[in-house]
Amino acid sequence: MYRKVWITTTQIDFVLTGSLKLWDLQMFEGAIAFTIHRNELVEFGEFIQLIKPGWNQRDGFLKDFWEQAFDCVFGEMVPDNEKCTGEETLASLPVPVFDTHLTGHSSSIYNAVYALAHALHAMYSSRLEHRTTVEHPECELQNLQPWQLHPFLQRLSYNSSEGETVSFNEKREISSGFDIMNVVIFPNSSFHQVKIGRVVPGALEGDEVVIDWDRIVWHRGFNQVVPISVCNAYCHPGFQKKSKEGEKFCCYDCALCPAGRISNQTDMDECLKCPEDQYPNENKTGCLPKLVIFLSYEEPLGLSLALVALSFSLITAWVLGILMKHKDTPIVKANNRDLTYTLLTSLLLCFLSSLLFLGRPGKLSCLLQQPAFGIIFSVAVSCVLAKTITVVVAFMATKPGSNMKKWLGRRTANYIVLSCSLGQAGICSVWLGTSPPFPAFDMHSLTEEIVAECSGGSVLMFYLVLGYMGFLSFICFTLAFQARKLPDSFNEAKLITFSMVVFCSVWVSFVPTYLSTKGKSMVAVEIFSILASSAGLLICIFAPKIYILLLRPELNTKEHLTRGKRSKMK
Incomplete structure (x- = not known):
């Protein structure tokens, strides 16, 4: 058994053909041959089919x-x-006897004829530029000296019929390179050459020789193993080749694949990037499918938030029932019962709106999430603002000569709530009309998971909704803070001031927290902010009223509520 890999010159096809009947060609199995680069001409194969021996006697x-x-x-x-x-x-002849494909030598002749034709064309075109007619061009062709074509050949550059550029280098050679062929010997001593690569002159360092290692058939004595370079061992899967500074391109180090990439074969030049829906395994030798995640009711965090939202919804409904039961008492009538009922209803819807953020995002839930949250919260804050303005106007109307009494009543409060709520509704309508939210998959925020989320569509519109709500809250807080010292035993402005402090604190801290989290944690942050701010309004404004209604009913009298005002006026 021969244990040699023959590296041969461009004449190997002639040597093997001539030795076909004399030698045992098995010794050449797996040989690597450098052959002249040949063109693939379909027309040549068709021409070969038509050749007959009687064409030219x-x-x-x-x-x-x-x-x-x-x-x-x-x-x-x-x-x-x-x-x-x-x-x-x-x-019908076997390939070793006659190859119907254009050989490298024939390809060189083909290129030479075409180069000569292009050079002649360039020469005559140059002469036509200097004179209008050319008399007897065949005579000039017969008298043409080879050296006269040299300037035109040196400047020659054209594209062949196969799309390859043909030109001469500084040594007056056509730099077409070489094909690297692998000689496959069959048991009947016939052979076939398989193209496995190319030698490309003028390429970047490391790319001069291009070889497809998977196509090589080695001699059976080597058990199909590629010879190892003398200056390095294999780069195992999970690693990639890294050129050694100052050494030949065939010498390299093995570098671990960077984040997000894998190599699943030995001696890979570059690690491969996993598809978007996959991530590298621990050894970076393969890709694993990413898990789709979202904040669901089944997991502890989602279940806890849902239970909190439902609990506060029941508490809000209970508070609304208590106030409606005692609707004719002074403490309920003191500051516009309709505003109180509207505020409690909007808070009830605020708690329930948080449930839209739980579960797998769908088209309908994504459309409703942010607009419902923005409009309902705006109604709640508008009610609080209307209550604050009512307190201020009511105190100013008690001053002698004041004409503020005309601003008291349901009409002013309803106008404030309606106009402020319509402003937020207009912003949400523009949002839904131009760039509505939609279900999407975030494949890049987390390494091993795909986040099923609602894409906001327009980040600007989302922050406009928050900004408008913050603007209403700031006005409400400012007025309530100014009215907190008005002389009433039960001054609701004090409660509103404290509730606005809680409300604004929650949403001011929401923005940086929301931007610093990823995945389903972002959804949890928004749900928590909705629940916390709604609970702040509910507890700060209505807890003292429920306390008086249920535990201290003796304080629920008109005399007690106006006692502070009378003492101040004295």
Whole structure:
């Protein structure tokens, strides 16, 4: 058994063809041959199919080649089994005897003829620029000296019919490079050459030789193992080649694949990037599917938030029922019962709106989440603002000569709530009309998980909704803070001031917290902010009223509520 890998020159096809009947060609199995780069011409294969030995009677070469190739003889006195009929086809010959593809040598002749034709064309085109007519061009062609074509050949550059650029280098050579062929020997001593790569002159360092290692058939004595370079060992899966500074390109170090990339084969030049829906395993030798996540009711965090939202919804409904039961008492009538009922209803919807953020995002839930949250909260804050303005106007109306009494009543409060709420509704309508939220998958925030989320569509509109709500809250806080010292035993402005402090604190801290979290934690932050701010309004404004209604009913009198005001007026 021969244990050698032959590295041969461009003449290997002629050597093997001539030795086909003399030697055991198994010794050349797996040989690597550098051959002249050849063009793939479909027209040449079609031409070969039509060649017949009687085409040119003056040329005896084709007849002699025919007899040798087909092992037959032309003539009348020849047995039929040895006689050439002329109907044989070259395509039927085995590749070692006759290759119907254009060989590298024939390709060089083909390029030379075309280069000469282009040079002649360039020369005559140059002469036509200096004179209007050319008399007897065939005479000039016969008198043409080879050296006269040199300037045109040196400047020659054209694209062949195969799309390759043909040009001469500084050494006056066509730099077409070489094809690297792998010689495959069959048991019947026939052979076939398989193209496995190219030598590309002028390429970047490290890219001069391009080889497809998977196509090489090595000699059976090597068990199909690629010879190892003398300056390094294999780079195992999970690593990639890294060129050594100052050494040949075939010498390299093995570097671990960077984040997000893997190598699943030995000696990979560059690690591969996993698809968007996959991530590298621990050893970076393969990709694993990412898990789709969202804040669901089944997990502890989602279940806890849902229970809190439902609990506060029931508490809000209970508070609303208590106030409606005692609707004719002074403490309920003191500051516009309709505003109180509207505020409690909006707070009830605020708690329930947080449930829209739980579960797998859908088209409808994504459309409703942010607009419902923004509009309902704006109604709640508008009610608080209307209550604050009512307190201020009511105190100013008690001053002698004041004409503020005309601003008291339901009409002013309803106008404030309606106009402020419509402003937020307008912003949400523009949002839904131009760039509505939609279900999406965030594949990049987390390494091993895909986040199913509602894409906001327009980040600007989301912050406009928050900004408008913050603007209403700031006005409400400012007025309530100014009115907190008005002389009433039960001054609701004090409660509103404290509730606005809690409300604004929650939403001011929401923005940086929301931007610093990823995945389902972002949804949890928004749900917590909705619940916390709604609970702040509910507890700070209505807890003292429920306390008086249920535990201290003796304080629920008109005399007690106006006692502070009368003492101040005295």
